[in-house]
Amino acid sequence: MRRFVTLLVSAALAAGALLAAETDANAQEIQLTGPLAGAPAARKLRLYREGRFELAPTTSFTLLDEYRRTIFVGGRLQYHIKDWLGVGVWGAYGVVSSTTDLTDQIDAVAIRNNRTAANVAPKNFGDQTAKLTYVAAPQATFVPFRGKFAIFQKIFVDTDAYLHGGVAFVGVQERGNCGGSGQPLCTDPSSFALASRTAIAPTFGLGLNFYVSELLSIGLEYRALPFSWNRAGFDSRGAGNNGKFPNVPPKIDDQDQTFKFNQMITIALGISLPTHAKVSD
Amino acid sequence: MDQARPAGSSLVGYKRKVPRPTGRLLTRLTRLTSLTALATGLVVALASPSALAQKKGGAKPKPPPAGAAAGASGGAEIELDAPATGQPAAGAGGTVELDQPQATTPTPTPPPGGGATGEGGICDIDPSACPKQADIKAAQNKTINAEIYAVQQIYALRARRFELNPYWAFTLNDQFVSHPGPGLAANYYISNVLAVGVNGTLYAGLNGDSDFNFENRRATRVAVPLNEYQWAAALNFTYVPMYGKFAGFSDFIFHYDAYVVGGVGAISTRPIPVIDPDNRNFSWEPKVAFNAGLGLRIFLNRWFAATLEVRDYIYNEKLENTDSIVGQTQAQLQDKNNWYKENRLTNNVQAQVGLSIFLPFSWEYRLPK
Numbered sequence: 001m002r003r004f005v006t007l008l009v010s011a012a013l014a015a016g017a018l019l020a021a022e023t024d025a026n027a028q029e030i031q032l033t034g035p036l037a038g039a040p041a042a043r044k045l046r047l048y049r050e051g052r053f054e055l056a057p058t059t060s061f062t063l064l065d066e067y068r069r070t071i072f073v074g075g076r077l078q079y080h081i082k083d084w085l086g087v088g089v090w091g092a093y094g095v096v097s098s099t100t101d102l103t104d105q106i107d108a109v110a111i112r113n114n115r116t117a118a119n120v121a122p123k124n125f126g127d128q129t130a131k132l133t134y135v136a137a138p139q140a141t142f143v144p145f146r147g148k149f150a151i152f153q154k155i156f157v158d159t160d161a162y163l164h165g166g167v168a169f170v171g172v173q174e175r176g177n178c179g180g181s182g183q184p185l186c187t188d189p190s191s192f193a194l195a196s197r198t199a200i201a202p203t204f205g206l207g208l209n210f211y212v213s214e215l216l217s218i219g220l221e222y223r224a225l226p227f228s229w230n231r232a233g234f235d236s237r238g239a240g241n242n243g244k245f246p247n248v249p250p251k252i253d254d255q256d257q258t259f260k261f262n263q264m265i266t267i268a269l270g271i272s273l274p275t276h277a278k279v280s281d
Numbered sequence: 282m283d284q285a286r287p288a289g290s291s292l293v294g295y296k297r298k299v300p301r302p303t304g305r306l307l308t309r310l311t312r313l314t315s316l317t318a319l320a321t322g323l324v325v326a327l328a329s330p331s332a333l334a335q336k337k338g339g340a341k342p343k344p345p346p347a348g349a350a351a352g353a354s355g356g357a358e359i360e361l362d363a364p365a366t367g368q369p370a371a372g373a374g375g376t377v378e379l380d381q382p383q384a385t386t387p388t389p390t391p392p393p394g395g396g397a398t399g400e401g402g403i404c405d406i407d408p409s410a411c412p413k414q415a416d417i418k419a420a421q422n423k424t425i426n427a428e429i430y431a432v433q434q435i436y437a438l439r440a441r442r443f444e445l446n447p448y449w450a451f452t453l454n455d456q457f458v459s460h461p462g463p464g465l466a467a468n469y470y471i472s473n474v475l476a477v478g479v480n481g482t483l484y485a486g487l488n489g490d491s492d493f494n495f496e497n498r499r500a501t502r503v504a505v506p507l508n509e510y511q512w513a514a515a516l517n518f519t520y521v522p523m524y525g526k527f528a529g530f531s532d533f534i535f536h537y538d539a540y541v542v543g544g545v546g547a548i549s550t551r552p553i554p555v556i557d558p559d560n561r562n563f564s565w566e567p568k569v570a571f572n573a574g575l576g577l578r579i580f581l582n583r584w585f586a587a588t589l590e591v592r593d594y595i596y597n598e599k600l601e602n603t604d605s606i607v608g609q610t611q612a613q614l615q616d617k618n619n620w621y622k623e624n625r626l627t628n629n630v631q632a633q634v635g636l637s638i639f640l641p642f643s644w645e646y647r648l649p650k
Binding site for chain 2: 040041042045063064065066084102105106109110111115116119120125144145146147148149150151152156159161232234235236246258
C-alpha cells in the first residue's frame with residue numbers, strides 16, 4: 001500500500017513538474033503585474049442576461065429511444081437575476097411520437113400465441129408502447145462561461161455556456177396495470193390500452209447560447225430526464241428471487257417500470273427583453 | 282517612475298517660478314489649452330468611480346491615461362500675468378508655474394525638410410538615420426502586404442505541430458450494445474487549420490450487451506441481431522474553422538477551438554450470436570469504415586487541451602441470420618453460410634473524450650503582437 005501511495009505521489013509530482021516546466025504560458029501572466037493587475041478578465045461586457053427576461057420557443061428531440069421517439073415543441077421563460085444566474089420554467093408538448101425500427105420489426109415478425117399474449121398486442125404493437133406527452137420543468141440556470149467564437153476569422157458571435165437543473169413533471173402514457181385484483185387479465189386485448197400518469201424526475205443538462213443580436217439568440221441544449229417507466233408495456237419484472245422475472249400469471253404494475261436515462265437535444269430561439277442589454281464596467 | 286509618466290503629466294508637484302521668456306506666449310497658450318482639456322478629462326474620470334475601480338484589493342492602481350494625470354496629484358496651477366490677446370505679445374511679462382525646469386527650455390526650430398521636431402527626435406539623436414526625401418519616395422513606391430488579420434497571435438498555434446490525443450470513446454446511438462473503449466489519435470498540422478492524422482480505438486472485451494435485449498427477446502420472442510466491435514482505425518483530415526475564448530466566472534480566460542474531422546479506415550466487428558450460440562462462433566472481420574465528426578478542444582495551456590469529439594463511423598455491417606433454426610440438421614446449423622443473412626449500412630456514433638498534447642511545446646509567432 002505504501003509503495004502504491006509513493007508511486008501515486010511521485011506520478012503526481014512528475015506531472016506537476018512537467019506542467020510547471022512550461023514557459024510560454026507565462027507570457028500571459030506578465031500582464032498580472034502590469035497596469036491590468038487586479039482588473040477583471042473582461043471589460044465592457046454585454047450583459048445579455050442580467051435583469052432581462054428570456055422567452056424562447058423550443059423544439060426538442062429525444063435520443064437513444066428504444067421503442068418510440070418524441071419531438072417536443074414548447075417554450076422557455078426565464079428571468080436572469082444576474083448575468084450568471086437565472087430562474088424560470090421550460091415546458092413542452094410532444095407533437096410527434098413515432099415508432100422506432102425495433103417497434104416496427106416486432107410488430108411485423110412477432111408471433112402472436114399464448115407465449116406472447118401478455119406482452120404483444122394482437123393488432124399493433126406500437127400502440128402499447130409508452131409515450132411522453134408533456135414536460136414542465138421549473139429550473140435554475142447557471143452561466144459560468146462567457147465568450148465568443150470566430151468562424152473562418154470572419155464571423156464573430158458572442159456566446160455563453162450554461163448549466164441548468166430543476167425538477168421535471170413528465171406526462172407519461174404507458175400500458176395500464178393488469179393481472180391484479182379488479183384489473184383485466186394481461187392477455188385481454190383491452191389491457192393493452194395506455195393509461196396516463198405524471199412522473200416526477202430530476203432534470204439537468206448544459207447548453208450554448210449564441211447571441212446574434214442583443215434581442216435574439218440561438219440556443220443548443222442537452223437535457224437529461226432520468227426516471228423509470230414501462231416503455232414497451234411488458235411484464236418483465238416482479239417474480240423470482242430478485243424480482244427480475246415475469247409474474248405467473250402475468251401481471252403488469254409499477255415493478256415493470258425500468259430505469260431509463262432519458263435524453264434529448266433542444267434547439268431554441270431566444271428573445272430577450274428589454275431589447276437592449278446592459279454593459280459592464 | 283518618471284520615465285513611465287505619460288506626456289502632459291509633468292505639471293504636478295511643487296511650484297517653481299520661472300521667468301517667462303518673451304516671444305513664447307503662443308507656445309504657452311497652446312500648452313494651457315491642452316492642460317485645461319486634460320484637467321477636464323481628469324475631473325470627468327474622477328467623477329466616474331468605476332473607471333478607476335480595482336477589482337482586487339492590494340493590486341497596483343491603474344495608471345491614468347496619457348495626459349490625464351495633470352490633476353491627479355493636486356492639479357495644475359498656471360498663472361499668466363499678461364492679458365490673453367490671442368497673439369503672442371512680444372516682451373509681455375508673466376509667470377508660469379511648472380514643476381519641471383526642462384519645460385522652460387526654448388523650443389528649437391524644427392530642421393527644415395525633416396519630420397523631427399528637434400525635441401529628442403531621430404534627426405537630433407542620429408542625423409544619419411533622419412529620413413531623407415529620397416527615402417520617403419522609395420517608401421512610397423514600396424509594395425506592402427496590406428493583409429491584416431481579424432485576430433492576431435492566436436493563443437495556441439497549431440501549424441507544424443504534432444498532436445497526441447488519447448481518448449475514451451462511448452456509444453451514443455446503440456441502445457442494444459454499448460461499445461466503450463480507449464483510443465489514441467495522432468495528427469500533424471500542415472497549417473494552422475488543416476491536419477492529417479490517424480486514430481484507433483480498441484473495443485475488444487468492453488462491449489456491453491444490455492439487459493434490455495434479453496427482456497425484449499423474452500417478451501416478444503423476437504431476436505434482434507446484435508454486433509460487437511474489436512477495433513477501429515482510420516486516416517483522417519481535420520479542419521479547424523472556429524476558435525474563440527471564454528471567460529470563466531468573469532475571472533479567468535480559456536481558449537478553445539472547434540473542428541470538423543473526416544476520414545476513412547476500417548472497423549473490425551462480428552455478430553453476437555443470438556439464435557444459436559452453441560453452434561455459431563463468429564469471427565472478427567474488418568470492414569471499410571468512413572467517418573465524419575465534430576470536435577471541441579479547450580486549451581488548458583498552450584500545449585495541453587481537453588477534447589470532446591462526436592464522430593460517426595459509417596460502415597456496412599454483416600448481421601446474423603435471425604430466422605428460425607427449427608428443423609435444421611446439425612450440418613446445416615454448423616454451416617457458416619447459414620449464419621449471416623443481410624448487410625446493413627450502420628452508423629456507429631460515438632463520443633470521444635480525451636486530452637491533447639501538442640508538440641513541440643513552444644513556437645515563435647510570425648507577426649509581432
